[in-house]
Amino acid sequence: MMLAIENLHVYYGGIHALKGISMEVPEGSIVTLIGANGAGKSTTLRTITGLVRPRQGSIKLKGRDISRLPTHQIVQSGVAMVPEGRKIFRNLTVRENLMMGAYHRSDASAVQRDFEYVIGLFPRLEERLSQKGGTLSGGEQQMLAIGRALMSGPSLLCLDEPSLGLAPLLVREVFKALESVHDEGRTILLIEQNARAALKLADYAYVLETGVIKMQGKASDLLENEDVRKAYLGG
Amino acid sequence: MNLEALIQQLMNGLSLGSLYALIAIGYTMVYGILRLINFAHGDIFMVGAYCAFFFVAIFRLPWFLSALLAIGLTALVGMSVERIAYRPVRNAPRISALITALGVSFFIENLGLVTVGARPKAFARPEIMAKVVKIGPAAVSAVSIWVPILSVLLLLALMYVIYRTKAGMAMRAVSTDIETTRLMGADVDRIIALTFALGSALAAAGGIMWACKYPQINPLMGIYPGWKAFTAAVVGGIGNITGAMLGGLLIGMVEIMTVAFFPGLSGYRDGIIFTLLLVFLLVKPTGILGESLKEKV
Ligand SMILES: Nc1ncnc2c1ncn2[C@@H]1O[C@H](COP(=O)(O)OP(=O)(O)OP(=O)(O)O)[C@@H](O)[C@H]1O
Numbered sequence: 001m002m003l004a005i006e007n008l009h010v011y012y013g014g015i016h017a018l019k020g021i022s023m024e025v026p027e028g029s030i031v032t033l034i035g036a037n038g039a040g041k042s043t044t045l046r047t048i049t050g051l052v053r054p055r056q057g058s059i060k061l062k063g064r065d066i067s068r069l070p071t072h073q074i075v076q077s078g079v080a081m082v083p084e085g086r087k088i089f090r091n092l093t094v095r096e097n098l099m100m101g102a103y104h105r106s107d108a109s110a111v112q113r114d115f116e117y118v119i120g121l122f123p124r125l126e127e128r129l130s131q132k133g134g135t136l137s138g139g140e141q142q143m144l145a146i147g148r149a150l151m152s153g154p155s156l157l158c159l160d161e162p163s164l165g166l167a168p169l170l171v172r173e174v175f176k177a178l179e180s181v182h183d184e185g186r187t188i189l190l191i192e193q194n195a196r197a198a199l200k201l202a203d204y205a206y207v208l209e210t211g212v213i214k215m216q217g218k219a220s221d222l223l224e225n226e227d228v229r230k231a232y233l234g235g
Numbered sequence: 236m237n238l239e240a241l242i243q244q245l246m247n248g249l250s251l252g253s254l255y256a257l258i259a260i261g262y263t264m265v266y267g268i269l270r271l272i273n274f275a276h277g278d279i280f281m282v283g284a285y286c287a288f289f290f291v292a293i294f295r296l297p298w299f300l301s302a303l304l305a306i307g308l309t310a311l312v313g314m315s316v317e318r319i320a321y322r323p324v325r326n327a328p329r330i331s332a333l334i335t336a337l338g339v340s341f342f343i344e345n346l347g348l349v350t351v352g353a354r355p356k357a358f359a360r361p362e363i364m365a366k367v368v369k370i371g372p373a374a375v376s377a378v379s380i381w382v383p384i385l386s387v388l389l390l391l392a393l394m395y396v397i398y399r400t401k402a403g404m405a406m407r408a409v410s411t412d413i414e415t416t417r418l419m420g421a422d423v424d425r426i427i428a429l430t431f432a433l434g435s436a437l438a439a440a441g442g443i444m445w446a447c448k449y450p451q452i453n454p455l456m457g458i459y460p461g462w463k464a465f466t467a468a469v470v471g472g473i474g475n476i477t478g479a480m481l482g483g484l485l486i487g488m489v490e491i492m493t494v495a496f497f498p499g500l501s502g503y504r505d506g507i508i509f510t511l512l513l514v515f516l517l518v519k520p521t522g523i524l525g526e527s528l529k530e531k532v
């Protein structure tokens with residue numbers, strides 16, 4: 001199992017944001033976590049990457065509990081995150097943003113390989129390598145955020161709403177890129193409000209509602225499910 | 236004023252200004268990364284001068300070796316201040332951090348008074364700094380020429396680190412977004428420690444050169460230069476490195492020229508600088524280069 005979360009409880013002061021969620025991400029799969037605003041999707045990812053600390057529960061990466069490690073060590077053990085809102089380093093160039101993704105790696109030739117891979121995945125970034133990250137369009141910034149995460153050579157790629165604020169055409173482009181990243185053998189945990197696109201892409205899905213996993217199953221099954229259609233797919 | 240005096244005053248302003256610039260950079264780098272005004276920075280400058288003094292006077296080391304060791308040791312002191320005093324309050328409300336910084340400043344000053352005493356010590360400067368050099372008609376003290384030259388070399392080295400090295404890239408990343416820098420697998424604590432080390436090293440270099448220029452040192456010598464360099468950082472646009480350099484030069488020139496052109500006002504030289512600080516804080520708190528405040532470290 002790439003990632004196994006068990007009985008995770010997270011609080012913000014008095015707010016009980018995650019109420020004992022458990023989920024699994026098998027190696028080589030795409031798993032999606034969908035849910036409405038405020039359901040706790042971002043909180044889940046932020047807890048996985050150590051930005052928020054759980055009060056209870058465990059998070060195992062390939063069998064090893066990472067829930068008490070500092071963020072940089074979690075990332076070094078193979079988890080990369082595309083944060084909500086992309087969080088590009090505005091004052092760094094596109095190239096520097098990508099190199100920040102590889103910050104902890106010392107194998108220069110592997111970094112170079114991944115750099116070429118990312119440029120191949122998002123050719124638009126190539127002409128903009130020496131441009132400041134803040135000057136990119138929203139779609140380009142999203143590609144840069146994904147590319148930056150891939151530069152760490154992760155075994156698990158987590159994405160927090162990569163389709164947010166993108167035109168449909170760009171959403172398709174981003175999802176196609178994710179598919180090809182998956183074809184390369186990487187494991188993906190995708191958080192989305194765009195449930196239809198996410199369910200089409202994913203193997204398995206969890207539905208989160210106010211801090212509780214309300215439903216789970218094969219993504220193709222949830223896509224057909226009456227309740228899911230009503231609540232998340234607009235009927 | 237005749238040409239001779241003008242050249243002397245210009246060199247004076249230039250050297251004083253580059254010293255302010257060296258100190259101002261430490262304020263601005265720490266502010267860029269932590270949004271903290273490190274009030275103890277002027278005292279770090281004093282520590283640099285004393286370290287060099289002791290290496291020369293007590294350990295009898297050659298002058299330049301002493302200066303290098305003092306810079307290294309002061310960098311360690313700066314890192315320790317961050318580790319011991321600032322890191323524990325990093326996530327506390329900003330006012331707690333400011334009060335901590337004031338406390339550290341008083342602590343270092345008083346530790347200095349207790350250990351080395353309040354009486355000024357004569358700082359031995361190397362032969363080449365003590366000489367008098369001719370620029371055109373003017374006789375200028377060599378230190379006024381060396382200080383700007385060495386400062387420019389140090390600033391170029393700093394720019395190289397910040398814009399051409401991986402560590403410098405990480406410092407720029409931290410200054411925009413600490414959390415996302417963590418997500419890059421970078422140990423932010425180490426990057427912050429490095430920032431303090433660099434800022435303190437520059438302050439130490441400034442302190443040593445200051446002591447060459449005004450060869451009497453005492454444990455409170457960092458207070459006024461510290462405040463003026465802070466003014467320089469604000470005037471240049473706090474958080475902005477180029478701004479700190481410009482601000483330093485400007486403050487140094489204003490101070491020297493006030494004295495040169497209005498000798499009657501020379502008693503007010505500090506007052507004039509701090510009035511400038513207040514005016515900027517009220518009218519343009521983002522400073523001269525405030526527009527490009529996002530380019531901060
Ligand atoms: N820093 C915080 N302090 C206090 N409460 C928070 C904080 N972050 C999130 N919350 C609360 O925790 C709950 C879950 O928030 P979270 O951001 O995880 O939701 P989400 O599913 O990602 O929503 P969205 O789709 O809007 O991004 C919400 O009720 C939110 O108000």
Ligand SMILES: [Mg+2]
Nearest residue numbers: 041042043084
């Ligand atoms: Mg969210």
